[in-house]
Amino acid sequence: MQEPFDITIGEIDYAIFPEGNDTYVVFKDGREYRHILKDTESQWLTLDPDTALPLFGEDEEVNAIGKEITNYVPEAEEGEEDDQEEEL
Template identity: 65%
Template sequence: MAKLPQQKDFYLCKKISAMQEPFDIEIGPINYSVFPEGNDSYTIFKEGKEYIQIQKDTSSIWLKMDYKTELPIFEEDEEVNAIGQAIENYVPEPEDEEEDGL
């Protein structure tokens, strides 16, 4: 007889499956890769190199995170806000059904 997963295990599986996959955005001529970390936090790669970590503060304000302390830096940054706006506007492409059959 198969053992049913404990509720904690089920919650963990559900939480992992709900996490968003990395995706790319473009702002002007610059390509950014976005890696969701959870809790409205993202690691951003710029032109293929790790660049910054950002976190959503309010509906229109995004904060850059300090790498050493992992605390938010409370100063307005136009590039960080533009990246955050692009993240909010990102619509995932539908998965190709052919990939599922392979």
């Protein structure tokens, strides 16, 4: 399972916690902000906090967060970098 990671959009920092099945918990300003779900490559949905059902509707912030999640590339761990250099 993917480890939590941080993204920045403009001046706002978000902490992203993957839950599996293209579902993520997003923290904003140190507080739980939203649960989001990937719908398509460019569409992301917010999950209702009470029922966990998707809320349909266009949300630019959620789509921007989703785009950054999709583009995120985990940093290689120190041991992995050493292994890759030895292979060269």
